[in-house]
Amino acid sequence: MERASIFSIHTIISGENPEYIIINGRALDKITVGSKLYSLDTALDEKSCTVVAIDRNAEDVSSLGVMDFGTISIKTENELFLETQYLYGELVNKYIPTITFDQAKRMAQESAKEDLSQYVKDSTPFLAEVVLEGECCWFFFHNPDIEIPEYAWATRMLSVKAVSKKGDMNKTYNYSDDPIKLNDYLQTMSSYFKRKGT
Structure with a gap:
């Protein structure tokens, strides 16, 4: 425990x-x-x-x-x-990861592709290069070079893929403009996955 x-x-x-x-x-x-x-x-x-x-x-x-x-x-x-x-x-319960970083990244890329493919007209990557790692999850960010229209507010707002180290995934908020809040949120999501055991 x-x-x-x-x-x-x-x-x-x-x-x-x-x-x-x-x-x-x-x-x-x-x-x-x-x-x-x-x-x-x-x-x-x-x-x-x-x-x-x-x-x-x-x-x-x-x-x-x-x-x-x-x-x-x-x-x-x-x-x-x-x-x-x-x-x-x-x-x-003790949290034991069951997937690798590469598997998590593929999951995030597939999700980002579903969300963003209609806004990308060239070979722009769907995800940013920056990835944050917490104890029980990773944060993958939408590529900021992709222009998402105002009417797609949910896609704009939920621009982070939080992928747990057991393969659970949530679309969630991006607090990149506030590094302290972003770090706290990474820990929040990590603890959330730990409590859920997923």
Whole structure:
């Protein structure tokens, strides 16, 4: 068993009370007040903390949704190691990849060809050369040289093929204009595939 990441740590703020830690970052899955989070990707229940307060846009809230940016206050009853980039959630089955990068790329190319062939009149590649790799998936991007008309808004909006290392694929959002958000989203999708086991 292992854990799926649930919160991307951007900055840690020292509070007045040493029992509490305040963390700015982005939720990679839903987090609520009372959620138990872990500082290490381990099957053991040590190094845990509890969310005692959540702030989003200077407003106290009871939860953060997937990809929401906010501040969580956590109470820890043991020593946490927050050198990590993520906090982790529930235990899930160990993720064992079953396809290769080349197989994933072929899947992404076929999907991009279906989506983009009507907009390509020459031998322009359907995918960009840039590929991002997460723990459980790869991100393949539509070639930005392909002009997609405004009316094809769904194709424009869902211009990334997230292919899991077990062969599951989702068309999803492209946050390339914000590298931090893009990295968080790669981790979100990777954790999503890990929790699903696909």
